[in-house]
Amino acid sequence: MNDLSSPFPRLVREAGRLLSLSWKEIYEAKKEELLRIFAEHGDRAYGVWIQQFMAPVCAFLQEKGYRVKDGFNRNDSIERWGPPEERERVAWYVVRDANDTPAGTMLLQVYHSHASFCIPRAPRLLALEATDRETILSALAVSANRVRWDLPQERPVGDEPDRTDRWEYATDVSLGDALRAEDSGGLSSWMLDEALSSWGRYGWELVGVAPSGSETIAFFKRPIRQL
Secondary structure, X not given: OOOOOOHHHHHHHHHHHHHHHHHHHHHHHHHHHXXXXXXXXXXXXXXXXXXXXXHHHHHHHHHOOOEOOOOOOHHHEEEEEOOHHHEEEEEEXXXXXXXXXXXXXXXXXXXXXXXXXXOOOOOEEEEEOOOOHHHHHHHHOOHHHOOOOOOOOOOOOOOOOOOOOOEEEEEEOOXXXXXXXXXXXXXXXXXXXXXXXXXXXXXXXXXXXXEEOOEEEEEEEEEOOOO
């Protein structure tokens, strides 16, 4: 996504530290009001919340000599990932220097529930080099630009859904070896039984199969056993 050692990503990381404080402060101070707005107007409550907690973040960038529009513009955002209880929306803020030259784009990643006013994960900021709308959208379509193994996920205490079932997931790229058409009886042979039975023996359930280049990826899940 970016050279993490370059100035703009460092600037976004600084802004992210401020974000980690501002979203909590607004959430705790305005929760009753936000709950009321959600009851009356649904997801508009999240827009109000974002508008307020992004104000100090954008003010910080402006104090550093950069130009950025504060608040929340729904048209400069996209929501297309995750279940209704943990929906991901990404809003973008093009940051310009004092000469009005684009320095990069600050991405705001927000997770929220459509079922109730709930924040299943803490929002966070990411840096992106692209600054025009189409390139930003193309970058967001690549999971690696949003799903970051190097950044911790914070799940606020008390906002976790009240569910007793938990799942773990795994993948297997060797299943395609038992599905080769050139192998005699490959679609129904003992080779496929062998490949699947080893997973089933440990409680894994086959969720789906998808091609990936020359390989076939199988997706499995199983309930996490409570100790």
